[in-house]
Amino acid sequence: MAYPPSPFAPAHFPALPPVRGVRLAACEAGVRYSGRLDLMLAEFAPDTVVGGVMTKSTTAGAPVDWNRVALGNGAARALVVNAGNANVFTGKRGREAVAKTAAAVSDAIGCDSNDVFVCSTGTIGEYLLEDRITAKIGDLKTTLSDTAWEQAATAIMTTDTYAKGAMRTAEIDGTTVTLVGIAKGSGMIAPDMATMLAYVMTDAVLSPDIAQNVIANGADKSFNAITIDSDTSTSDTLLLFATGQADHAPVTEFGEKRLRAFEEALDDLLIELAHQVVKDGEGAQKFIEIRVAGAESDDTARRIGLAVGNSPLVKTAIAGEDANWGRIVMAVGKAGEKADRDKLAIAIGGVQITKDGEPVPGYDETPVTAHMHGRDIEIDIDVGIGDGQATVWTCDLTHGYIDINADYRT
């Protein structure tokens, strides 16, 4: 199960500060993996609120069902996550496994089990041995600390080759609040939602409605704008926990100007986490930014961008460092959205290749080929219809993806 690390893997995990009201711990529970962290627990101070968005899959797993109900309260006291088994398509036993896990955490923390969020990631269709999880909750509680971000981020990895985390600060009413996020995701990544698991913790004082609103908005610009392989996970979960420990007056009204800096910081943090996921895409050797303009709407721009970002032919061409822009033409054409073929303009690495539906006269591929040899590939597409625009991110499709996925379970 050891894959070559992504060429984008950072030298080390970022330094992340404590978030008031959040403590974490991780351990080896042996759910499926052995010799590595595979279980994390986060404890939140009383009055922590939560917002979140989850997979739209019709075959979502038992943990997703549980969290949807728990989100209804808007309150959270704990988060428990295991890697190695997704507890998806496991029927009644799967539902019981979630309930037992939540009960064990609620006993340990001393909270309502409805305030416990439970996530699982890994293989689909195998029964989760929840005893291995519940047996560890007591130990985890005794080792909770406010700095165990790296351990937590490591414990939720599956085919990830590096742990993912990021932080931002923002001011609300002159008070500095902190946002820290961790994420995992490497394959089965596509909107909507575009990651398996990501969690953001903040000490900001938000109402549950506000938490829900800002995380849903942020998801659209980040995790819903990335794709690795067009496959949507049954477990995708993005949650924002706001402990309310900062010293500003609560934010409870939509559109409050005082929240703007926080929203910008959150969006930025989510985009950074989403980029980390793409850069650790299974087999990824290139990070690809696709900027679409001139579309009928921002939504159609995003769909066109995702059609390009999901095209195996575009992604293999980039893997081969081949400036085969004809495949971008093809992918725009198959998107099923309005595009004016005879105005279509494509640039790669800032070099205009086509304009008005034809190659630019005297087009010289040399600088584009040089760009294709780099790690970061930039594609600009104008479809010549309207003012809609969007940016999406993806990675290339390489032999590494097939190596990893042809024998994931063995």
Place this chain on the structure above:
Amino acid sequence: MAYPPSPFAPAHFPALPPVRGVRLAACEAGVRYSGRLDLMLAEFAPDTVVGGVMTKSTTAGAPVDWNRVALGNGAARALVVNAGNANVFTGKRGREAVAKTAAAVSDAIGCDSNDVFVCSTGTIGEYLLEDRITAKIGDLKTTLSDTAWEQAATAIMTTDTYAKGAMRTAEIDGTTVTLVGIAKGSGMIAPDMATMLAYVMTDAVLSPDIAQNVIANGADKSFNAITIDSDTSTSDTLLLFATGQADHAPVTEFGEKRLRAFEEALDDLLIELAHQVVKDGEGAQKFIEIRVAGAESDDTARRIGLAVGNSPLVKTAIAGEDANWGRIVMAVGKAGEKADRDKLAIAIGGVQITKDGEPVPGYDETPVTAHMHGRDIEIDIDVGIGDGQATVWTCDLTHGYIDINADYRT
């Protein structure tokens, strides 16, 4: 440009009989390839009618635009096809190249240029050197024969590893009519339409409306039910040419019972050609049949089947001979169509794996793993909603696909 042949490649091209009113020829025109056939011409008897369906891509090529107009007449006297350059995204020069090619053929054959169908397949976004084509039309005319099926099928290949052809006969009013089809396609294969190029010639006596009707119906059951890589070509074209040389009274009314055997033979022929395309899918090592039942409608069943057939994770698992049925659960979930997770039933190779949303008690993977080691993989999915059903076909996703596509242009 030589790829290892598909493991499904037949020992030799099938023996195909003449179709009254059809003569063919092929030659080396050097459009892009050298040392191989890359240009074919078919001549049809006067009064030949034509029906067809073409790509829904919004960036369709100049030949597709031309053929759409030509289809309006319902009459055909010739078909000219080159391989190596798709003449797509080539603007005004591309349109002129088609018109010049059609004019050269109409001069040689002595027909209206509107009755000439022109197709191109190959690289997108390079100007077609139509002089290389028009220079050869005279020679091609002198070598027309009623048996040159294999040469014609070979001349239209790109990354195909074998030439594709098939035949059927049917009776109309006691008269035997013949149907012969040739096709090419290997990558950039997805509905709709699911192949780059396929042509069926018959001596049946049909009105243009009937020809259009039967080919459109047949396409839905065959080429629109296959996928190799989810990428829709800019050039997909399926045409039915009916020369009317058989000795039965014309068929001109929809739903005539006397046409039923012909329709069945045509559907069957199209499915065989579609299977040949999938079996020559870029890098294909497995042929996968996905049968979906219990869907809200036949259409939704097909969309669910295609979601499974397009899933890179399902296709790489099959490449790895891994019975990872959890990925089928995932792909059903992402299809965006109604499915009852808690009734979902999946079988592979006839072995029931899940029922009522859970693994079957005592499920033994041994026979399924044995099935995965074979060439032909059969997947049955019941989504537990209604009576809709559909069958789709695809191939696995292997290192060969990446080898072929990472350096297609070099």
